[in-house]
Amino acid sequence: MFQAPKGTYDVLPGSAFLAVRDGLLEPARLAGYGYVEAPVFEDTELFARGVGASTDVVSKEMYSFTDRGGRSLTLRPEGTAGVVRAVLEHNLHKGQLPVKVRYAGPMFRAERPQAGRYRQFQQSGVEAIGLTDPALDAEVVALAWEAFQRLGLRQVRLLMTSLGDPACRPAYREELTAYLAGLDLDEATQERARINPLRVLDDKRPELQALLTSAPLMVDRLCADCKAHHEAVAAGLEALGVPFERAPRLVRGLDYYMRTTFEFLHDGLGAQSAVGGGGRYDGLSESVGGPPLPGIGWALGIERTLLALEAEGVTVPADSGVQVFVVPLGVAAKAWAVGFVGQLRARGIASDLAYGDRGLKGAMKAADRSRARWAVVVGDRDLDGSVAQLKDLTNGEQTAVPLTDLLEHLS
RNA sequence: GUGGGUGUAGCUCAGCUGGUAGAGCACCGGGUUGUGAUCCCGGUUGUCGCGGGUUCGAGCCCCGUCACUCACCCCA
Numbered sequence: 001m002f003q004a005p006k007g008t009y010d011v012l013p014g015s016a017f018l019a020v021r022d023g024l025l026e027p028a029r030l031a032g033y034g035y036v037e038a039p040v041f042e043d044t045e046l047f048a049r050g051v052g053a054s055t056d057v058v059s060k061e062m063y064s065f066t067d068r069g070g071r072s073l074t075l076r077p078e079g080t081a082g083v084v085r086a087v088l089e090h091n092l093h094k095g096q097l098p099v100k101v102r103y104a105g106p107m108f109r110a111e112r113p114q115a116g117r118y119r120q121f122q123q124s125g126v127e128a129i130g131l132t133d134p135a136l137d138a139e140v141v142a143l144a145w146e147a148f149q150r151l152g153l154r155q156v157r158l159l160m161t162s163l164g165d166p167a168c169r170p171a172y173r174e175e176l177t178a179y180l181a182g183l184d185l186d187e188a189t190q191e192r193a194r195i196n197p198l199r200v201l202d203d204k205r206p207e208l209q210a211l212l213t214s215a216p217l218m219v220d221r222l223c224a225d226c227k228a229h230h231e232a233v234a235a236g237l238e239a240l241g242v243p244f245e246r247a248p249r250l251v252r253g254l255d256y257y258m259r260t261t262f263e264f265l266h267d268g269l270g271a272q273s274a275v276g277g278g279g280r281y282d283g284l285s286e287s288v289g290g291p292p293l294p295g296i297g298w299a300l301g302i303e304r305t306l307l308a309l310e311a312e313g314v315t316v317p318a319d320s321g322v323q324v325f326v327v328p329l330g331v332a333a334k335a336w337a338v339g340f341v342g343q344l345r346a347r348g349i350a351s352d353l354a355y356g357d358r359g360l361k362g363a364m365k366a367a368d369r370s371r372a373r374w375a376v377v378v379g380d381r382d383l384d385g386s387v388a389q390l391k392d393l394t395n396g397e398q399t400a401v402p403l404t405d406l407l408e409h410l411s
Numbered sequence: 412g413u414g415g416g417u418g419u420a421g422c423u424c425a426g427c428u429g430g431u432a433g434a435g436c437a438c439c440g441g442g443u444u445g446u447g448a449u450c451c452c453g454g455u456u457g458u459c460g461c462g463g464g465u466u467c468g469a470g471c472c473c474c475g476u477c478a479c480u481c482a483c484c485c486c487a
Contacts, residue, residue: 003478003479006478006479055485056484056485056486057485057486060412060485061485061486078486078487107487109485109486109487111484111485111486112412112413112483112484112485113479113480114480114481114482114483115480115481115482116486116487117485117486117487118487121486121487122487123487125487188484192484199485204483204484205483252486253485253486254486263487264487270481270482271481271482271483272485272486272487274486274487275487276487277486277487299487300487301486301487302487303487304487305487327445327446327447329445358439359440359445360445360446360447361440361441361443361445361446361447362439362440362447363446363447364445364446364447364448365446365447365448366447367446367447368447368448369447369448375446375447377445377446379445381445382445389445389446391446391447393447393448396446396447396448398446
């Protein structure tokens with residue numbers, strides 16, 4: 001027997017998957033973010049240059065392959081690079097700004113699976129491209145916050161900081177590197193300090209955090225523009241009523257982030273506690289060969305959101321099932337039932353019928369499990385009298401209704 | 412890539428110092444020749460993850476292997 005490949009899973013009937021995927025984007029839809037869908041695979045270089053060759057995501061987690069034309073392609077490890085590519089390719093940035101888009105779909109990273117971490121995982125995301133207006137940062141962050149709230153989550157925390165920009169980050173980075181060089185670090189940590197010193201700051205180990213208490217922080221070294229932007233975003237969030245915590249050691253694993261950076265955490269998930277994250281990526285367009293084009297966005301993890309809902313005991317309605325279930329008795333009734341269900345569905349009434357010629361008792365059980373409000377029981381003796389038995393499954397009351405009036409009763 | 416844990420029915424699990432595999436739920440049928448959700452009765456489902464070894468005999472002990480899982484790392 002085959003089983004789903006390592007790190008993948010199947011969405012099965014009864015899952016809240018669709019409701020969560022679309023629910024996470026509902027506030028964005030209401031805010032004018034149009035739907036986009038980019039390919040699941042792209043030119044490998046797009047991710048190498050966009051996400052950053054030194055990141056873990058690119059250097060050891062990409063699913064890359066060569067196609068029959070000799071091109072190097074990669075299953076997308078994240079959504080932003082592809083969306084920015086699509087915006088540039090179709091010149092959307094030459095129209096009115098900002099370009100506001102939303103998307104959802106599978107991402108791929110070759111990591112060791114664990115709770116809330118898959119090799120094929122799903123994200124819902126938004127991007128607002130073309131402006132550096134801090135009010136836009138606040139809107140984007142608030143859209144994610146609202147999405148979690150409207151799904152019923154109450155224990156999501158928002159962490160925010162600023163990563164500076166090319167005017168102030170290089171000097172800070174040097175300062176931090178010099179600071180870290182003065183510490184007694186193990187080999188693996190030294191290597192990380194060399195590749196991306198900022199990442200050492202959010203190491204989970206308490207003994208390392210103890211060493212870092214006096215480390216210099218980016219938020220204390222922001223240039224005037226970055227500082228003004230950062231405070232304007234904070235003011236915007238306060239105005240929108242979105243609570244956040246300042247997290248000066250927050251770091252993201254994708255190179256393109258700068259200035260506003262944020263993460264949504266949930267404590268009920270185990271070690272993978274981030275349910276979403278994002279930030280500003282003003283340099284991304286240029287690094288993939290486009291014009292200067294600022295942008296900000298986020299991606300929320302659908303699987304982790306499902307875990308968070310479970311942890312909080314919140315049930316999100318899955319498929320609603322059918323409203324009417326028809327139970328035919330006998331050959332003539334079966335033929336009538338097939339036609340009648342067709343009429344119901346044509347009117348937009350979700351309906352099903354008992355297949356498989358089971359006994360009446362079994363068919364009624366099927367009706368019960370379909371969660372239908374109404375059962376329509378029809379046998380040859382009913383057809384002879386041109387009636388059907390209409391049963392309200394919520395209270396068990398049953399009445400004979402003329403066939404000609406049946407659609408009326410169920411509409 | 413590095414550690415730890417676990418693999419028995421569709422699901423959740425029990426199975427004693429080694430002696431021919433169980434429960435609950437689910438599913439199917441009957442009690443009601445045309446009525447579900449409750450109740451009662453009956454029934455189906457297993458290469459005990461896989462391969463080897465020890466033994467008269469292995470679900471149980473040993474070795475290997477695969478899968479799943481949790482954590483590090485990283486991130487959604």
